[in-house]
Amino acid sequence: MFCYQCEQTAGGTGCDTTGACGKRPDIAALQDLLFEVTKAVARSGAAADAFLEDALFTTVTNVNFDAGRIVALIRQGAEMLAEAGAASPVAVTATPEEMVAAGHLVSLDGRIAALGPDVAGLQELLAYGVKGVAAYARHARVLGRTSPAVDGFVREALTFLAGPVPDAGGLLAMALRCGEAGLQVMELLDGANTDRFGQPEPAPVTIGWREGKAILVSGHDLADLADLLEATAGMGINVYTHGEMLPAHGYPELRKYPHLVGHYGGAWQDQLKDFAAFPGAILLTTNCLMPPRASYSDRLFTTGVVGFPGIPHLPAGAFGPLIAAALEAPGFTDARETGRHMVGFGHHAVLGVADTVIGAVKSGALKKFVLIGGCDAATTGRGYYSDLAEALPADWAVLTLGCGKYRVLGRVEGTIGPLPRLLDMGQCNDAFSAIKVAGALAQAFGVGVNELPLHLVLSWFEQKAVTVLLALLHLGVKNIRIGPRLPAFVSPAMLQVLVEQFNVMPIGDVQSDLRAMAA
Structure with a gap:
């Protein structure tokens, strides 16, 4: 494997044995193949915007480590290509082992050797920008907002990457167009969030915990948090945010739930200690997931595009197992406020x-x-x-x-x-x-x-x-x-x-x- 898409990358140059994020070589190969499939699907003209968003988001750092889920996406894309009568990087009937082998053939190190670091690097700059656009677009889609312009650019950029290799100037120009799409999709997501949850307002957030049963929500997806708050209303379970969920407390339609009681822990990379110390159930939405430790893996659940082998994955809104785990866990036996922070x-x-x-x-x-x-x-x-x-x-x-x-x-x-x-x-x-x-x-x-x-x-x-x-x-x-x-x-x-x-x-x-x- 070779991967240098994130700042964690080994030695500041690239991960070539196991990812610093915990990604194994077989997962890296499957993600490389999945990206090739997205390019083929985009080029085929198939109506597949939601698929492209899910597939591209799946390849973002610290999102999905589950080979079975990635294989399923690859197969879904191959089936779309077969229905469209288009060529596919992999057969629908390919085994997971054959998919891994096919992924190794389209790995980044091969392109660097063939094209040189400058052109390959510009290709990756565009590819990573498109992955980010797709991630933001998926956030907006689950809130009911889409943009034909953004979806069209994702397809255009993937088709561009699948075509003849342009010069550095052409790649840089397309990357700046990706910036334009990025601005559009961030505005789209801003409107989706504020339409659903109201305009953020300055509000203090308690850092700490209260006595009682507890659920911790990490990641970014406000829709998952809102659905969970509605599902747990009146059950006597306190809900806490973690990591990038902290700003959720500024939205009036989320803050109105009295059992959204505060924030626990720090940034995403603190989850190994934060999750281990949290005496309740934990929901990971979107990025960023680290390979979990045994001390809390039986209380951890994923949803959306996130995945890890052996960790239960919940369909959207299906929080029954999460709630049951929270009720079975001891919860907090005391109350403590360690600080306050203004959001909104x-x-x-x-x-x-x-x-x-x-x-x-x-x-x-x-x-x-x-x-x-x-x-x-x-x-x-x-x-x-x-x-x-x-x-x-x-x-x-x-x-x-x-x-x-x-x-x-x-x-x-x-x-x-x-x-x-x-x-x-x-x-x-x-x-x-x-x-x-x-x-x-x-x-x-x-x-x-x-x-x-x-x-x-x-x-x-x-x-x-x-x-x-x-x-x-x-x-x-x-x-x-x-x-x-x-x-x-x-x-x-x-x-x-x-x-x-x-x-x-x-x-x-x-x-x-x-x-x-x-x-």
Whole structure:
């Protein structure tokens, strides 16, 4: 196997034996084959948008480790191709072992050897961006929202990747078009979430726990959380969020449930200790799943596209086994509050006080905005984001989103006027909020986004982050700092292009970066 699609990748170059995420070589091969199948399905013209979203999301880092589920998707795609009379990378009747062998034949290392690191890297940049677009589109689809434009681009990009290999310029142009689709799909998801759950409102979230039976919900999918809250209403089970579910507490239609009592634990990579210590049942929705430990695997359930062998998988809304496990588990025997955090500063809330924000900038009370967000991970170098947050002057505001927020929680104190200095804008899925606020401020000040007193410092991890980056580049945003290291698929030649056109740069040391931002 060879995989370098995420920031965990071994040595910063690529995983070639077992994935740092826990992915085995056979799973890697099956996912590579599944991606080839999505390209063939897109090229065939089959009506398969939902299938493409599920299949592409399945290949995102830390989503699905279940060979049986991936084989089923491959076979589903092969059947679609057979019905359309189109060629397939694998026969419908292929065994799982034959599928693994076919996957090895289309692995990334072969393309790198044939095409070189620059072209192969640009292909992967586009492929990862498309995976992120598909993931966001699936989030919106389960809430009843779709976009013909987004679906059409996913098919077009996959067909493009299946065709003759274009030059680097053609690949980069298509990647920037992927950024446009990324912006469209994030707006689509924003509308889907707010239509269903209301506009996020600033609200305090209790970090800790209450006495009683308990269910912990991790991942990103707000629809699953809403359905679970409805299914457990009046049952005496307290529901807690984990990881990227923290911003759910800002939505009025979720906060109205009194048994949504608080937040437990930290970012996704803390789940091994958080899940082990949690005395109830656990539901993992979407990414990011780590190979579970035996100490909690009998209390863990997956839903949606997530999967792990031996872990029960629940169809949408079928929470009976999860609830039974929660009632059987001991639950919390005491109550403890370890902190509080304010959520709910989406674009609606921030722009609702735009006059105050603009006045603070014009008066000099608010000097700069720094967006510190993105993905978190256990890799070294991420202490930079905490150190930067602590070092920022008191008249600088900090915007945050994604699980990168866990690096700055508790490190940005105080207020600027009526607003806290730290404005939590939501999940990585909510990057549209930050983009919308930046655009509105630029319009209000009569300048371009790059002339705003705004600095973007992003922590990179997986494929949704690539989509967000491409969306920013599509908008012409420059001077973005990325860390703790640049993606392994960015070759020196690719980096040179990104530097020349957009001044994308790796993070440095805190003091040097702070001086540059203050200049």
